Amino acid sequence: MKSLFNNMFLIALLVIVLASCQENGEYEDVITDGSYQTAAQIRLTNVIIHDIFSPPVASRIYAYPSIAAYEVAVLADPQYKSMMGQLNGFEKRDFEVPEDVYLPLASLAAYYKTATALIFSEEKMTSHRDMAFEEIRKKGVPKKVFQKSVAFGEEVAEHVIEYSKKDNYHQSRSFEKYTVSNDPNTWQPTPPAYMEGIEPHWNKIRPFALDSAGQFKSVPPTEFSNDPSSLFYKEAEEVFHTINNLTDEQKDIAFFWDCNPYKVNVKGHVMFAEKKITPGGHWMGIASIAAKADGRDWKGTAEALALTSVALFDGFIACWDEKYRSVLIRPETYINKYIDEDWLPLLQTPPFPEYTSGHSVISNAASKTLTKIFGEPFHIVDSTEVAYGLPIREFESFRQAADEAAISRLYGGIHYMPAIVHGSTKGQKVGEHLLGKVSTKTENLAEN
Structure with a gap:
């Protein structure tokens, strides 16, 4: 009986000691890297x-x-600089961190809260949040600390959510749809689904760093012509011959960077959709991979993801501004009409105008920010597409990855070369402008 009493006393003492350790901050290593x-x-x-x-x-x-x-x-590290007051319209607000707030958890709570406000399937995000939070609780974060941390993170999220509501996105949902023109040089919906033009008014969305959607306006596309001796015809012929003579490596590159979020497949009389990651999602995956490979902590991971996402957002605005200005015909439509009516691209043609190449713009914008953060050369083992049945690809720099993403659109048969070349230039300018206007490190402020 005495032995049993002693054992119970020791267990109770151990519980008290562990609880005391947790209350005294011994939970600080629950979240250290960017894995959550x-x-x-x-x-x-x-x-x-x-x-x-x-x-x-x-x-x-x-x-x-x-x-x-x-x-x-x-708020956790003075070396980082707030984006408030730097991004267009992002008003400064002084957040005082209450006592007993675990900032890594607060950061995660801010992410989940904001993400859930922007999607349709909210339960899918909140269920994932609940599982992550339960795991964190079980690792020893005290109840009081947990609750205050989540509440503080969601307070920061509310400020960002209010900021998001003023970017003209919700108003743009009621704007007119794109009206297809009969002009022979203009974009037409393509098979098999003949989908309407996506986001024709995206240039009206408030950018983060750009002065305007048209700040880096591209040179006009090659003058349209169906004359076999014309430059435009020769650019279409280049796409035609490239697809007809693809190597296995070129096919692999095209499929790896396809990133078509809604590919429509037709088998007999049955039509079904295949859903995949978006181009921006691919680059956000690369940012996460780079942060892990470089051993960045949760703060460094947050920096990489934030700066990359801002570059992607502005890249799409700049690109879509040109797409619906030039409204250029896609290679599939042109080649079927003037060169070979039975020709098909390797990849399914996306439902929006051709010029400039979206992959070229956003990949180069993202590569600029990632190179700024991680340097060059930087070995990347890109496993982003493994979940979608594709193997890894490796690169020695973000610029190399961006170059491959850009040329993949020729290999896919969905862009002429000028869209790729001038799209890459536009993306580089977007990235450079962002880095010149927005700093994430206090030590870089004097340089800007």
């Missing part, structure tokens, strides 16, 4: 795919949660 935020981002990607958001809209959904998580990280 990466997991939340992967979940958000899956929801974006499920809800079938277009590439431009998806870039918006990635951006605001990443900014919210980053703004909490700023």
Whole structure:
């Protein structure tokens, strides 16, 4: 009996000691790296795919949660600089961190709160949040600390959510749809689904760093002509011959960077959709991979995701501004009409005008920000597409990855070369402008 009493006393004493350790901050190593935020981002990607958001809209959904998580990280480390007062219309607000707030958890709570406000399938995000939070609780974060941390993170999220409501997105949902023109040089819906033009008014969305959607206006596309001796015809012939003579490596590159969120398949009389990651989602995946490979903590991961998402968002705005200005015909339509009526591209043609290439713009914008953060060379083992049945690809720099993403659109048969070349230039300018206007490190302020 005495032995039993002694054992019970020791157990009770151990429980008291453990509780005391937790209350004294011994839970601080529960969240150290960016694994929880990466997991939340992967979940958000899956929801974006499920809800079938277009590439431009998806870039918006990635951006605001990443900014919210980053703004909490700023409060944890004086080397980081708030984006408030730097991004267009993002009003400054002084957040005082209450006692007993665990900022890594608050950052995660800010991400989940903001992300859930921007999607349709809210339960899919909240269920993932609940599982993550339960795991964190079980690792020893005291109840009082947990509750105050989540509440504080959601307070920061509310500020970001209010900021998001003023970017003209909700108003744009009621804008007129794109009206197809009969002009022979203009974009026409393509088979098999003949979908209407996606987001024709995206240039009216407030950018984060750009002065305007048309700040880096591209040179006009090559003058349209169906004359076989014309430059435009030769650009179409280049696409035609490239697809007819693709190597296995070129096919692999095209499929790896396809990132078509809604590919329509037709088998006999049956039509069904295949949903995949968006181009922006692919680059957000690369940012997460780079942060882990570089050993970044949760704050450094938040920085990489926030800056990358801002570059992607502005890249889509700049690109879509040109797309619906030039409204250029796609290679599939042109080649079928003037060169070979039976020709098909390797990839399914996306439902929006050709010029400039979206992949080229956003990939180069993202590569600029990632190179700024991680440097060059930087070995990337890109496993982003493994979940969608594709193998990894490896690169020695973000610029190399961006170059491959851009040329993949020629290999896919969905862009002429000028859209790729001038799209890449536009993306580089967007990225450079962002880095010149927005700083995430206090030590860089003097440089800007």
